[in-house]
Amino acid sequence: MATPMKRAVGDNNTSAYLTRQPSRWRRNLVLLALMLAVAALAWNWKRLHEQALVSAAYSARTGCVCRFVSQRSLKSCGGDVRMAGLGRMARFVWLSEDAANHAVKASVPLFASQSATFDNKAGCQLEPWTG
Template sequence: MATGTSYRTGDSPGTEGKPGDSYPVRQPSRWLRNLVLIALVMLALLLAFSWRGLRQEGIVSTSYGAQVACACRFVSRQELGTCKSRVALAQLGRTASLLSLSEDAETRTVTASVPLLASQTASFAPDRGCQLEAWN
């Protein structure tokens, strides 16, 4: 079955281009992709090894923050913004910048939370003051 097409030695059907181009075009280097993947794996390992310590710091930060903010808000009757600055003075470590406070005026509670790590609530009662809820 003759097709009328002739091939040179080393050429194969389906290749097009100049008559001496039998080598494929070189793929670009993938060093940047590999570098990013290595960095992500290293970051994941670092997070995995430090997760327990971060979680413990988060529990301590939220517990302290909820207790101090509850006493500041409901015993001293100050605004929550003032209470946030008092909690910030404690310098609670790596999780201090992530700490957020919120209050529920009806139930007289203050909740301190660090996203993805911990959350703690302190409630106020006139006869016993501010008490933290039990840890999970």
């Protein structure tokens, strides 16, 4: 199908040149790709959320033990988390520390977060999961 042609604005002359309207196939392709990505995310949301929650909990506990039991820096604890068997989810985990409360928070942005608190008697314990 040919792209419709129209006359240039302001030309009343019959021999005026014709201009092509801009093609919309790129825009439509981007919109289709975006819709497919949203559909794939919606289809896998529950599985991704569960993976993120488990990864955040494991990372929070590992980070807490590394930081408060082993007395290492939080940056080196992040390396321990990435070496753990969390698969691809490990690269999305962020660790942060609350030194006043002896807690480490691990989060997977937009999916899940979990905290582990250190106690001298009980060690590192996760906060309770809310369903």
